[in-house]
Amino acid sequence: MKFLRSLLAKYMLIVVTAIFLTQIVFVIYALIMFGADSIISPEDSLNPNVIEEKWNDEASKIQNVSEETIQKHFKKWMQQYPAASMFWVDGNGNLRTQFDVKEELPLKWTATSTAHFIKERYGGDPFTVIAFVGKDKSQGFIVFEIPRNQLKPPDGQKYGSVLLSLTIGMILLFILASFLFFKGIRKRLLNLQKAMEVRDVNGLPIQVDVKKNDEIGQLEQTFNQMVFELRESKQREQEEEQLRRELIANLSHDLRTPLTKIRAQTYFIAKEELSQEGNQAIKSMEDSIDHIDRLIENLMSYTLLMASKYKFEPKEIDVVRFVKESIASWYSLFEKEGFEIDVELHPFEKNKWMIDPLWMGRILDNLFQNVLRHAKSGRYIGVKTESTKEYDAFVISDRGKGMKNGSNEKGAGIGLSIVDMMVKGMELDWDMKSSEQGTIIKIKRYKVGRSEKTF
Amino acid sequence: MVHILYIEDEKDIGKWVTQNLKEKGYQVKWMQSGEGIDQYISTVDIVILDVMLPGLDGFSIGKRIKRENKDLPILMLSARTAVEDKLEGLSFADDYLTKPFHPDELAARIEVLLRRFNKNDNILQLQHLTIHTKDLQIVNQETGEEIQLTGKQYYLFQYFLRHLNQILTKEQLYEGVWGEPYIEGDKTLMVHIRYLREKIEKDPANPTIIETIRGIGYRVKK
Numbered sequence: 001m002k003f004l005r006s007l008l009a010k011y012m013l014i015v016v017t018a019i020f021l022t023q024i025v026f027v028i029y030a031l032i033m034f035g036a037d038s039i040i041s042p043e044d045s046l047n048p049n050v051i052e053e054k055w056n057d058e059a060s061k062i063q064n065v066s067e068e069t070i071q072k073h074f075k076k077w078m079q080q081y082p083a084a085s086m087f088w089v090d091g092n093g094n095l096r097t098q099f100d101v102k103e104e105l106p107l108k109w110t111a112t113s114t115a116h117f118i119k120e121r122y123g124g125d126p127f128t129v130i131a132f133v134g135k136d137k138s139q140g141f142i143v144f145e146i147p148r149n150q151l152k153p154p155d156g157q158k159y160g161s162v163l164l165s166l167t168i169g170m171i172l173l174f175i176l177a178s179f180l181f182f183k184g185i186r187k188r189l190l191n192l193q194k195a196m197e198v199r200d201v202n203g204l205p206i207q208v209d210v211k212k213n214d215e216i217g218q219l220e221q222t223f224n225q226m227v228f229e230l231r232e233s234k235q236r237e238q239e240e241e242q243l244r245r246e247l248i249a250n251l252s253h254d255l256r257t258p259l260t261k262i263r264a265q266t267y268f269i270a271k272e273e274l275s276q277e278g279n280q281a282i283k284s285m286e287d288s289i290d291h292i293d294r295l296i297e298n299l300m301s302y303t304l305l306m307a308s309k310y311k312f313e314p315k316e317i318d319v320v321r322f323v324k325e326s327i328a329s330w331y332s333l334f335e336k337e338g339f340e341i342d343v344e345l346h347p348f349e350k351n352k353w354m355i356d357p358l359w360m361g362r363i364l365d366n367l368f369q370n371v372l373r374h375a376k377s378g379r380y381i382g383v384k385t386e387s388t389k390e391y392d393a394f395v396i397s398d399r400g401k402g403m404k405n406g407s408n409e410k411g412a413g414i415g416l417s418i419v420d421m422m423v424k425g426m427e428l429d430w431d432m433k434s435s436e437q438g439t440i441i442k443i444k445r446y447k448v449g450r451s452e453k454t455f
Numbered sequence: 456m457v458h459i460l461y462i463e464d465e466k467d468i469g470k471w472v473t474q475n476l477k478e479k480g481y482q483v484k485w486m487q488s489g490e491g492i493d494q495y496i497s498t499v500d501i502v503i504l505d506v507m508l509p510g511l512d513g514f515s516i517g518k519r520i521k522r523e524n525k526d527l528p529i530l531m532l533s534a535r536t537a538v539e540d541k542l543e544g545l546s547f548a549d550d551y552l553t554k555p556f557h558p559d560e561l562a563a564r565i566e567v568l569l570r571r572f573n574k575n576d577n578i579l580q581l582q583h584l585t586i587h588t589k590d591l592q593i594v595n596q597e598t599g600e601e602i603q604l605t606g607k608q609y610y611l612f613q614y615f616l617r618h619l620n621q622i623l624t625k626e627q628l629y630e631g632v633w634g635e636p637y638i639e640g641d642k643t644l645m646v647h648i649r650y651l652r653e654k655i656e657k658d659p660a661n662p663t664i665i666e667t668i669r670g671i672g673y674r675v676k677k
Contacts, residue, residue, distance in 0.1 A: 249537045253507065256534035257465060260554040264471030267558070289555050297536060311538065321626050328622035328671050343670025347639060358538060383670075 007185065007214045014181060018174040025170060029163045045080060046151050052129045055144050059131035065139045067097055073142070074099045083150045085126075088133070089114075090140035101145075127151055188216050196223060204230055241309060248300050255296050263289050294369065298414045301362070305421045312356050312425060319353040319360070320345050320385065323394055326364045327383050333372060334381055342382040348392040353445055359422045366415040367396050367441060375400025378438055386442065391429075393444040403434040457569060460492065460499040461485045462516065463532070464508050468554075472503075472532075475558040481565070489516040496524060501568055503561075504548070506533035506540065514543055521547045528568040532556070563620075571617055579616070581664055581677065583657060588616060593655065607632065608651045615665065615675040624672040648673065 003009055045051070055077075062069055074086045078099060087098035093109040106113050121128035126145040133139040195208040207224045210217050263286065270282050304310040324345050334341050371381050378399025386393045416432075423430045429444045459476060463469040464487050473485045484495055489511045496502075502520055506513035517529050531544040534554040544551040549571070550564050570577075570588065579586040584602075585594045591613055593602040604612055610632045615623070629637035629644050637644075652659045666674045 245537070245539075249535055249540065252536055253534040256536070256554045257468075260534065260556070261465065261467045263555045263557075264467045267471050267475065286557075293555050300536075321624065324624050324671055325627065328624060328668070331622045331668065331671065331674075332620065341668075343668075345670060 005213050007216070010214075011178075011181060014174070014177050018170065018177070021173075022167065022170050025163065025166045048127050048151050051081075051127070051144070051146070051151075055129040055142075056131045059133050059142055060135060062133050065133050070097050070133070070142065077144065081146055081150070084144060084146040086142065086144050088140060088142045091138040092140075096140075121145075185216065192216065192220060192223070202234065204234060244307070244309065245304075248303060252296055252300050256293065259289055259292060259296075295414070298366075298418055301418050302414055302421075305418060305425075310359075312359065314354045314356050314426065316352045317355055317357055317360070318351045319355065319394075320347055320351050322357065322360060323364065323383065326361060327368070330365075330368045330372075334368075337372065337376060338379055339372075340380045342380070342384070344382075344384045346385050346387075348385065348387055349447075350392070353428075355426045355428070359426060363419050363422050363443070366419050370415060371396070371398045371400070371439075374403075375439065377401055380438075389447070391444040391446045393442045395440060395442050397438060397440040399438040402436050402439060403432070457481050457501070457565075458499040459483045459501050459503060459565070460495050461503045462487070462489060462492065462508065462513070463503075463505045464488060465505075472558065472561070476562070476565075479562050489513075492516070492520075496520060496527070499527070501565060501572075502527060502529045503532050503565075504529060506531060506535050506544070514547075517544070518547050526572060528572045530561075530564060530568060532561070567619075570619065579619075579677070581675070584655060584664070586616065591616070602654055604651070604654065607647050608654065611647055611651055612655070615673070618675075620674070620676050622668050622671055622674045628673065 058073065062073060070088045074088075074097065077084065077086060085098070085100040085102065087101050087105060088096045089109045090096050093114075095105055095107050095109065098105065109117075118130065125148045127148050129144040130141050131144075132141050192208060196205055198206050200206055205223075205227050207227050208220050210220045210224065266282050266285050266289075270279070274282065301310065324343070327341075327343055331341060368381070375381075375398035378401075380397075380399040382395065382397040384395045384397075386395050419430065423443060429446065431442055431444070433440045457480075459481050461469070461473060461476070461483055463472065463485065466487075469485050469487065473483045476483045484499070486492060486495075488509050502517070504513040504517050508516070513531060513533065517531065520527060521529060528550075529548040531548045531551045532554065533540065533544070533551070536553045541551050541553075549568055552561060552564060573589055577588050579588055583595060583597050585596055586592070591604075591609065593604070593612075594600070595602055611628070614628065614631050623631075625644055626637040629635070629641070633643075648665060649659070652662045652665055656662045656664055664675060666676060668674055
């Protein structure tokens with residue numbers, strides 16, 4: 001059943017039909033050719049075979065052979081065939097009566113001249129019939145001549161052209177059938193291709209309608225199956241992502257709540273009369289709470305970033321203004337710690353950068369936080385712009401003891417890893433020079449981007 | 456006295472915050488869930504809301520309060536720190552503070568919100584100036600004279616007072632007061648700040664009330 005519905009079967013059917021029909025044409029032709037004589041109707045007066053039979057028949061029936069009877073016979077034929085010519089040679093070989101004969105005929109017919117005449121006319125033009133007169137052959141013979149163009153073409157020739165046109169017709173029919181067949185396939189394949197390119201809001205392909213159960217139909221079914229699986233896996237992925245986000249959000253929440261409680265407890269302890277050491281311990285506890293808080297935040301971000309699940313929504317942003325507002329929000333913290341704050345932000349050639357403001361904010365927060373915690377000894381933070389031929393950059397510098405000798409507080413590492421991932425995620429670059437005199441960090445945007453190839 | 460409605464289900468944290476805020480001179484009504492808050496809503500000046508609560512969550516409670524009381528500031532106080540949570544919170548709330556927080560920061564943010572919503576008619580003492588924040592009446596204590604500010608100066612000074620202690624960039628000030636995008640090089644703002652300083656500063660050449668923060672902008676500090 002399946003095979004019968006296939007395209008292969010259909011095309012095989014076309015081919016077999018074509019071969020079969022051609023064969024039938026040949027068989028019919030053969031039948032016509034061989035059975036032609038029996039099929040001919042006796043009334044067909046222009047058929048050479050009919051003429052020959054009739055001429056012979058009538059000649060043999062002539063009685064009292066004389067000039068008169070022959071002429072009468074000739075006249076009767078003349079009426080039916082005005083284009084014909086006729087003559088009579090008698091038993092002694094003398095040319096006797098002739099009707100409309102155009103050529104010179106010998107007056108005396110010998111065996112040689114008769115044979116010559118017969119040989120000359122056999123199968124030629126005019127069509128010639130020779131018949132003996134009367135019952136015995138001593139009365140001589142009468143000859144009937146008619147130009148062949150006055151006759152009907154012979155049957156074979158007529159059916160031959162029919163056969164030729166039929167054969168050509170068959171071939172054309174076969175070509176047309178094949179053309180239509182393949183055109184249909186092509187159209188369906190093109191439609192399928194178009195349908196495969198359509199995407200829904202989620203960027204996934206859409207299922208197509210399966211109309212036939214042939215090979216293309218099976219292809220469509222397979223495609224639909226694929227679309228189904230794709231949707232399923234996308235949904236699974238979304239669910240997993242949702243789960244992961246939930247997990248991280250809940251974990252973060254569950255860690256922060258006890259941390260807040262610890263802070264609450266330290267508050268109540270601090271209300272008691274405490275020794276200087278006790279107060280110191282409380283202060284250090286509070287610092288640790290802040291530190292753990294930041295570590296949790298960074299750890300969560302890092303996990304999300306590593307799994308490429310951190311939302312990235314770049315926008316065109318006036319970056320100089322953005323950095324200015326960011327340092328403004330940190331200003332009082334630095335001021336409180338007695339930092340010298342040196343801000344020199346000049347507009348770049350192109351102030352609009354394609355960045356995610358949340359990411360950029362996070363980068364700056366991490367860097368400022370690091371300065372505040374790890375470079376306190378330098379009491380200096382510089383936030384400046386720098387423009388060279390190759391890049392525009394923000395330069396954040398401090399006068400701390402450097403990353404290696406660094407501060408007694410650890411934990412800058414994960415913050416910088418996040419900076420690194422986020423900077424690179426926004427197709428920016430950064431570098432860091434750290435020495436005992438301080439640390440200089442540059443966030444750069446190349447003017448001819450490395451990603452944009454120069455041609 | 457400023458009334459605060461505080462909703463927090465964690466007993467330790469609730470007790471701590473309540474006590475701390477009371478010490479700072481606020482009147483605090485602490486509740487452990489959103490049930491029965493309606494009777495207090497009309498009498499309070501600010502709502503502090505936790506997110507993870509038994510029953511209705513903080514987001515839903517906050518949205519309902521905000522829908523019915525547009526002028527009531529809401530501060531979300533949550534251990535949920537994901538950006539999505541903050542964005543959802545800030546879609547209706549006026550501030551979002553994450554745990555663990557410092558009680559001083561909470562108090563500072565409450566003050567900012569109260570100022571923004573003109574909830575407290577504080578008399579603000581800025582050096583030699585006494586300012587009634589609600590109607591922005593400014594009196595020079597030394598001369599006893601009231602200082603009159605013209606239209607833009609008034610709005611500019613009001614903008615500074617609303618963002619007390621905050622550094623404001625030229626762009627923020629211009630857009631906040633004039634309501635138009637700032638164009639680099641525009642001198643309008645600087646001219647107005649000069650006029651304002653001439654009126655309120657003791658020595659306009661060495662301003663101390665409106666500080667210039669080099670490279671960033673200006674600040675009025677308490």
